[in-house]
Amino acid sequence: MMSEAEVPDLEPLRAWFASYCGSFRSPDPEQQRNFDLKEKHTRNVCLAARRIAQGESPRFCMLAEVAAVCHDLGRFPQFRDFHTFKDSDSLNHAHLSAQVVKEHALLDFLPRQERETVEIAVRLHNVFEVPAGLPPETGKLLRLLRDADKLDIWRVFIEYFQAPEEERASAAGLGFPDIPECAPEVLGAVRSGKLVHLSGLRSLNDFKLLQVSWIYDINFVSTLRLIRERRVLEQFAAILPDDDAVLEALARVREYLDRRLDDSTRNL
Secondary structure, three states: OHHHHHHHHHHHHHHHHHHHHHOOOOOHHHHHHHHHHHHHHHHHHHHHHHHHHOOOOOOHHHHHHHHHHHOOOOHHHHHHHOOOOOOOHHHHHHHHHHHHHHHHHOOOOOOHHHHHHHHHHHHOOOOOOOOOOOOOOHHHHHHHHHHHHHHHHHHHHHHHHHHHHHHOOOOOOOOOOOOOOOOHHHHHHHOOOOOOOOOHHHHHHHHHHHHHHHHHHHOOHHHHHHHOOOHHHHHHHHHHOOOOOHHHHHHHHHHHHHHHHHHHHHHH
């Protein structure tokens, strides 16, 4: 491994990413909105990854940004070829991203061990749960990438509902119907402190609750602070049905968030 003093300049990787995004430009405004969505998302995940990694070693901060740049590269060919961001209707976008990374030799500037760490983080960033048995540095990078990804997916989804329908990126809602109901099993999972499975969703409201449940899967205290600072729960409450079952589920998530943050303060 290189020493901390030899942290490489990532400007060539950033420039490559800009060129890669440009290669998918489309004359169709609806298609271009979806490509723009993923370009902005990746840039924001890079910012979030650097912010979450503050206080870690310069080397780890660098790897966090590299993983963030690479994590959604597969979204571009996925939408071009299948016109969806729903993996179950196309391909696993994380595996596709790892494939793009290898095809373009993007990590050749890193030592082998760090290349493998980033490749695993990219390939596994969308799994339901982080698998056991990963090397410590790999597990840490994967957890940070998942946190950074969630922070910006929340922004994307909230902005989706705030935008006029004709300006929305069509694939952001994954094709779920916009009906008022919430599935009882989805509400039950959130109330029980569990992550919601994508396979059990019936509506956009269920998809919103799935994203709320991600708070149970946050790894870094700095991410939890950003969730509170950005009023993520309050913003989801504003776009969910105002009924007792939903309010109870949101209250359970808030209790969890407050408890995690209180525990982190006591442990300082």
